[in-house]
Amino acid sequence: MALQAEKDTTGTLADVIDRILDKGLVINADIAVSVVGVELLGIKIRAALASFETAAKWGLEFPSGTKIETTAWQQVTAPSGNGHKQEEIPPVGAR
Amino acid sequence: MAKDPAGRRPGSMVQEGQYIYCIVGTGEARNFGPIGIGDQGDPVTTIAYKDLGVVVSSVPMTKYVVSKETMISHEKVIEAVMKGHALLPVRFYTVAPNAEEIRSLLRRRYLEFKKLLRELDNKVELGLKAFWRDMNAIFQELASESGEKNGLRVRMANCSAKEAGQDKDVVSDMLKQALEHKKAKEKEALLQPLRQLSSDSCLNITYGDDMLMNATFLVDRSREKEFDGEVEELAARYNGRIEFKYVGPAPPYSFVNIVVEE
Numbered sequence: 001m002a003l004q005a006e007k008d009t010t011g012t013l014a015d016v017i018d019r020i021l022d023k024g025l026v027i028n029a030d031i032a033v034s035v036v037g038v039e040l041l042g043i044k045i046r047a048a049l050a051s052f053e054t055a056a057k058w059g060l061e062f063p064s065g066t067k068i069e070t071t072a073w074q075q076v077t078a079p080s081g082n083g084h085k086q087e088e089i090p091p092v093g094a095r
Numbered sequence: 096m097a098k099d100p101a102g103r104r105p106g107s108m109v110q111e112g113q114y115i116y117c118i119v120g121t122g123e124a125r126n127f128g129p130i131g132i133g134d135q136g137d138p139v140t141t142i143a144y145k146d147l148g149v150v151v152s153s154v155p156m157t158k159y160v161v162s163k164e165t166m167i168s169h170e171k172v173i174e175a176v177m178k179g180h181a182l183l184p185v186r187f188y189t190v191a192p193n194a195e196e197i198r199s200l201l202r203r204r205y206l207e208f209k210k211l212l213r214e215l216d217n218k219v220e221l222g223l224k225a226f227w228r229d230m231n232a233i234f235q236e237l238a239s240e241s242g243e244k245n246g247l248r249v250r251m252a253n254c255s256a257k258e259a260g261q262d263k264d265v266v267s268d269m270l271k272q273a274l275e276h277k278k279a280k281e282k283e284a285l286l287q288p289l290r291q292l293s294s295d296s297c298l299n300i301t302y303g304d305d306m307l308m309n310a311t312f313l314v315d316r317s318r319e320k321e322f323d324g325e326v327e328e329l330a331a332r333y334n335g336r337i338e339f340k341y342v343g344p345a346p347p348y349s350f351v352n353i354v355v356e357e
Contacts, residue, residue, distance in 0.1 A: 007323060008342045018299060019348035020166060024184040025118065026354040
């Protein structure tokens with residue numbers, strides 16, 4: 001069986017994007033035009049990125065709280081949970 | 096690319112600035128190739144002060160373009176530099192008007208930058224995200240764990256039956272709280288062994304119901320293999336329940352918290 005947590009060393013954008021936008025040295029001095037640092041922009045970028053295929057699944061989903069319409073919710077509230085499994089998540093190495 | 100005395104590209108009326116990627120601990124001139132942001136083949140070079148360097152390339156000082164491509168360029172340059180240098184990554188899209196301003200920044204913050212570069216030397220950032228595989232099962236656990244106590248299960252059932260507005264919000268909040276509590280509990284168990292192998296760790300915002308941990312660790316290169324092994328062990332222990340997304344080595348974004356305000 002393939003390793004469950006194989007290390008991804010290719011540095012896929014989806015995995016470091018929140019760090020590029022939110023972390024690192026911030027220069028707000030007069031000398032620099034730092035366009036990030038404005039939270040609104042960060043949100044805008046995330047929204048733009050949310051459409052990227054794997055990104056949405058792996059961390060760029062908005063923290064929108066618990067969605068009452070989700071399948072999971074409905075199955076909990078259904079009289080008899082049918083134990084239906086969610087769509088298989090692709091193995092880490094496959095991306 | 097040749098520029099006129101005002102720092103403009105030929106045929107362009109737009110002023111050019113210096114896009115800043117990162118700071119490195121060398122004052123020697125370096126050229127990392129024509130991989131600059133903006134897709135114009137701008138060379139990525141260094142601007143030095145004493146034994147510090149800032150890695151830059153030219154960009155027009157116009158409206159920035161936020162796209163997948165610019166972010167990938169930013170990341171790719173830093174990764175290329177990382178192969179040979181300890182570095183302090185600078186946040187995405189920071190542009191200085193000219194080289195003199197950059198040298199002045201290095202002069203003013205010299206000791207601070209040197210100190211942090213020393214601390215980060217020979218260390219890498221490793222990212223580990225953890226996702227519950229089966230949210231149906233997690234929600235069912237929530238319902239049976241907290242449900243009996245405060246009637247969550249009953250209210251959930253009622254709520255889905257009548258789709259009531261206000262009740263729905265109340266239940267949604269309760270569920271969200273219970274989920275956060277569960278996340279925190281399981282996260283601690285994951286973090287405990289990993290913290291022992293790292294010099295520092297950082298917990299980032301989690302996105303979505305299924306992500307229970309979004310952490311980055313600062314790990315000495317000599318302990319990276321050991322850390323890999325611990326992640327594999329966790330993955331084996333939680334096989335079936337938790338899916339891990341393990342990425343690295345990355346530039347130490349999470350462990351550079353300097354803000355230059357003036």
